[in-house]
Amino acid sequence: MGRAAEILGVTPAFLRSLDTARLITPQRSEGGHRRYSRYQLRLAARARELIDQGTALDSACRIIILEDQLAEALRINAEMQRAREHPST
Structure with missing residues (x-):
């Protein structure tokens, strides 16, 4: 945990708070x-970014979860679009 906190420029307590908030479960x-x-670590870095901008921890976690869900939906949509454009015979 110490090394991860060092990489992100946060305290170990910050990483524990993300675990408690169930954003990340190492x-x-x-x-x-x-x-x-x-x-x-990318999720934790995004949380730090949002919190540094004044977003509350619980709100930052919800934003990150929604961003992640949107990215996954867009990826699936792109795959389905490619499949429609190039159907297998």
Whole structure:
């Protein structure tokens, strides 16, 4: 967790707050240390950005979740559009 916090320029407490808010749930090592994926670090960085702009933590988490859902919907839509334009025979 310390290294992840250092990379993002946040405190370990900030990362724990994102875990408590259920924005990110890191994996745990055998020793119980939190392990963050690159995706989770991107979410944490976005949360920090929103919070630095004055957004409340719970609102920032909701915004990030909605942004993530929108990106996934757009990806699926693009795949479906490509499939329609180039149907398999």
